[in-house]
Amino acid sequence: MSPASPRSLFLFAFLACVAIMGGALYLEHVLGQQPCPLCIIQRVCVIVFGFVCLLAAVHAPGRGGQRGYAGLAGLSALIGAGTAGRQVWLQNIPADELPACLPSFDYMLEALPFQEIFRLVLQGSADCAEVNWTLLGMSIPEWSLLAFAGMLLFAGYQLLRRA
Template sequence: MQVLNWITTAPRRTLALIAAACVALLAFGMYLQHVQGLEPCPMCIVQRYALVLVAVCTGLASLRGSKGWWMSLGIVALAASGFGAFVAARQTWLQWYPPEFASCGRDFYGMIENYPVSRAIPMIFRGSGDCAAVDWTFLGGSIANWSFVCFVGFAAVLLVLLLKGGKRA
């Protein structure tokens, strides 16, 4: 019960912590890409965009004390968290049950540049050999597994914050 009180007593602080956690996760993703040499698959890139949207919305929401302001941005952040969790769950599914014919198709930017959006979006969610590969694990979970856990955690905190309405910061 104290955790719920801590979350809802100062919504601006909670939103700022979510934004900071998102930035830390994005920095870790950049570390894995640029230092460890792991190339992100199309679904990983979509998850990064969802994480950026959560970070921007919660960061902006934490700057203003107006309840309508932070609640509106909190709803957008909640939707982005749900979308990120969906993509991470789909990638986890592909990792657990890889497609019979793994084909390393175009990269994310190649899809967007060469195909209309109506064809590129389904191609991203279909996944590829890259999306089913598990290149890094921590405590038995892949990047997609941990991404799912983080997005669900952000969504849960945002949902509690929005449902309780929070006291004015």
């Protein structure tokens, strides 16, 4: 049995990202779970990962291109895992040690310079530490971290895979 082609694996990874984003939009628009700034960054990372995988599936590159796409996808997954890990950490520290709540993301975009927005978002806030929904005992950021770990494994496999 021959292994799956890189093109079909990239397509599968893209479809997995579509499913993840579908779940995120369901949680937001049907269940009313509003995303915090760290959640928004994680969503952007999933979208970038999926877009890179879609490009790789459509392009069907050679070995060098496959590694390039896998590297870009892995970078996106690494950033997403970092933000998800930060959010899981925020959820597990005592409430009195949490930073104050942030203004809305729209307000920050209008009123603050990009560097300050970036710093505040990565710092996190009490909003990011709330656990309003769980599945099988895991919060949304924990599921997100698990998904990013899978994305990193996928990107590593594609990066190290022999032709």
